Amino acid sequence: MNLVFGAAAMGLLVTMALAMFRATVGPSAYDRISALNAFGTKTVLLIAVLGFLSGRPEWLDLALVYGLCNFVGTLAVLRFSKYGSLAKDELASAEDEP
Amino acid sequence: MSAVLDALCVVFLLGGTLFTVIGGIGMIRLPSFYTRCHAAGMTDSAGAAGVLLGLCFVAEPLVAVKLLSVLAFIWLTSVASTHALVKAAYARGLRFYDEQPIDLTNKRPQPGAEDRTHKRSGEEE
């Protein structure tokens, strides 16, 4: 069984390397964001598999945190790329919408 | 029973891993940002499902619940952020083809292809 987990981990590592290649070469900023997002997902999966590989799978909380923070990071990047600032306040404009 | 579960685990796990690797290759080889996003995002969901469900078959009940919640989380956030990403790129007028694609195959787009590419978000609507 460990062999299967190891093979899965290796496959995920290969995918991570591919995503890193995409993040390295770009060319557009959006490509990098997409690579960051994909990389985060792969890390979550890798952590889950690693838990089983080391025989102590009870710490999947870790994987959840990765997913969450990856989401926050991706959103921050997106937000920044669209408006050039984290500070713009949409509350007012959202409220006056019918 | 345990053997059946193990076999299911192997099938799902390796299938999911295969999906992610294919997605990774797609992220490298596909010609434009939107297609690459498709590769990254869609196989992401399938790959994550395969790996995490596969692990569920050999996990204790509590761990399986955690695995499923991780899966639900990924399915919500990854899909949402890919959607937002593509939308943001489209709003910024990112072309459907890069001006200089990463050329691994020596197959450049045909000279006339430039005209068919999407130029601005407003024109097609």
Next chain:
Amino acid sequence: MNTGIWNYWVVVFLMMAGLYVVMAKRNYVKKLMGLSIFQVSVIMLYVSMGKVTGGTAPIYVLDGGTPAEGIVYSNALPHVLMLTAIVVGVATTAVGLGLIVRVREAYGSVEEDVVTEQDRAAEAAEARDFAEAGP
């Protein structure tokens, strides 16, 4: 030749990469990025020293309310030190970034060259004023 010490070499490489960025790059934000690479290298040094071959994470495997026998755990002490260091690191990085924002507001740039140039010019002007207003 001891080949088991590759982890230290990786750490040294990372540390030097961080040091190079801090020294050679002129952009303050980039310098801080180099500093965080440097910080990661130190954290890696500690954590990799705490690893024991065949060990598992330092959380007791409980067997009916008591720790199970015969399980090797990795060293918890480096983990404790580095855990706090990471959070302290991000807090101090925030101080650095705050300083950078203020520098940008005062000088209009975050490039070391521009800032130094303006400082020199200001100093020269001050010296000139002092000489003119002198005795």
Next chain:
Amino acid sequence: MELLITVTLFAFLIWMAVVIGRQRDLFSASMLTGIFSLICAGLFTVMDAVDVAFTEAAVGAGISTVLFLATLALTDERERRPEHTPLAAIGVVALTGAALVYGTLDMPAYGDPSAPVHTGVARHYMERSWDEIGLPNIVTGVLASYRGFDTFGELGVIFTAGIGVSLLLSAGTPELTPGAPPPPPKSRAPYVREMPILRTVSKALMPYILLFALYVQAHGDFGPGGGFQAGVIFTAALILYGLIWGPSAVEAFARRRLVERATAVGLLIYGGVGVTTLTLGHSFLDYSALSPEHPQHGQHWGIFVVELGVGITVSAVMLVIYYVFASRPKKDVSPMRQPLPLLGGACVGDVSTEDAEADS
């Protein structure tokens, strides 16, 4: 197998460090820093440091990226091309590196169980922790009890850093009188309207993330987690909210003055436990004093309260840092401003026209 994974991840780490060093577009570089810390967190997991991985995941991928991006929003996004090759720096780095490598030659091998680091006080912690403290998570025991004084100092540093950032960036911004309406936004940014999916998903996830933070806070005795991690996760959730609805929406939930006071409250709780044990006739932060008949129970109570203090301070400091960065207006004085710094050559549309369309 684990060794192979470790080595691969280390190789990734080196790759990313080099790429970050070479990347001149700071926006991309900060994204690469996100990947860098994700790799780090993976490495920590393989090297059995689950608690460290927890912290790194929450701090590196979430908070740190947001901070760098916030700074870039207030400064410039591109680094200038250096005028000459920094030969002096290369020389210094090469010399120092060579000296350090020479210094590692008689270090113990990776994973050596008889290395000096595993002797002395560390061995005491590993062997006696169950009898003396009785918590499954050794890291929490060492963090809050054995080295409680240490952690108290670290918390003080975090508190001080929070004050420092607050002082640096609060000055010069117009003071908002309580109750006054927020200043109207300059342009009607269509973000929320345009992205109902994002909005809905984040809204649906928020309560679960906050609940998860509380779980991490309370469950730190038994699994990876504790005050530091929980505080950061809690703030990450609030920052997520702020990214969608703007910082003032978060301030409506957690008032800025309240948060600023909370930074001190956590530290005071921590110190208060220490003073309590002092008045009970034991050493500072010796939790056994809380329950003389059952020293272990005293340890559990003390650790719980102390971790609570840690969580409050860390969370509040991170939130204060986010507030001051996000609410600082950008001063446009840069001569180096570039109209479209983000999208290499691949972008045809111009963001300013997009904004103009949205405004009209």
